[in-house]
Amino acid sequence: RLAEKLEPASRLKWIQASVGNQIQMIPVDDVLFFVADEKYTRVQTAQQEALIRKPIKELLAELDPAQFWQIHRSTLINTRAIAGIIRDERGRQLVAVKGRPEKLEVSRSYAHLFKGM
Template identity: 75%
Template sequence: MNIRAVIADDERLMREQLRARLAEVWPELEIVAEAKNGIEAVELTTQHRPDLVFLDIRMPGMTGVEAARQIGQLAAGDDDWDGCEIVFITAYDQYAVEAFEQGVVDYVLKPAERERLALTVERIRKRLAQRAASNEAPPVAGPDMQQLLQKLALQLNPGSAPQRLRWIQATVGQSIQMIPVDDVLFFISDEKYTRVQTATIEALIRKPIKELLEELDPNQFWQIHRSTLVNTQAISGVTRDLRGRQLVSVKGHHEKLEVSRSFTGLFKGM
């Protein structure tokens, strides 16, 4: 299997060292591009659609954590690309390493020593092979990744905990109503509006899915499609249709919500 990768680090020497070490321990890996910052990393990922992106956590302008979030949104919105594995490049930090070892992403410790990198590469290759065998997309846009990114963002910027959205101010007919977030069954977006669906109300807001993702609790609301967020507390079941697509049923509503391929891993075993 030909694996393609992008490397992103604001230090040129670190990029060169990582490229050289990867050539030693993973000679068949193809480095298709190198980025000097997070913005370039997102642009190059958009251009090349690699299987793997190495992201330095601390970069000026846009951190690796912010870049990973953007790449997740890119994968969620692209029907022709399932996304990529994320590997963070970091100086030793016990808290971060413990977070990485939850298995959502992998990491490379600076400096990239050959023996340590070989262990990381072994884990990455095994993960890629398992996903290929199960035809499962990487979890780059899944709730586990979102939780990890929020945890790492807090570590980079202590005290910057996001304010969770508790109420939705939405248009219902000719009036504006305040809808408790806990009452929302799901959100579905089109090009201009996002539909807010409760058991009794259908309303419209102008806030896109991307902004909602940043403001809602990722433990409560899962993205299951580039245009759909569902309240996990409202999920009553998951079935498959004749085409093999996963469909989510919600309590108190007849509509079934399609799960795109990028998010099928959320409902393993179905």
């Protein structure tokens, strides 16, 4: 995979994102999660939500795979933002995000990431 071949120096350090009518530079370490939303990808930090036009697949190739896990075809989460794993009444795994009300669904394809937790 390309992500594994990228040298750490070439990994994405900043996300250039739209916040309202401004363009902001968001440090990748501040991002809690990314969620695909039609033509855009939502970038969520503890303080704000922003939008970028880069698809999840491209982001995944540019981010550190030890720091960002894909948990659904539309979702990447910063491993440092994982508060815990919850099972809902239908048995689906949901990731609780530190400091946020969202619970992010883990698809069956990615459930193996949490087997040891």
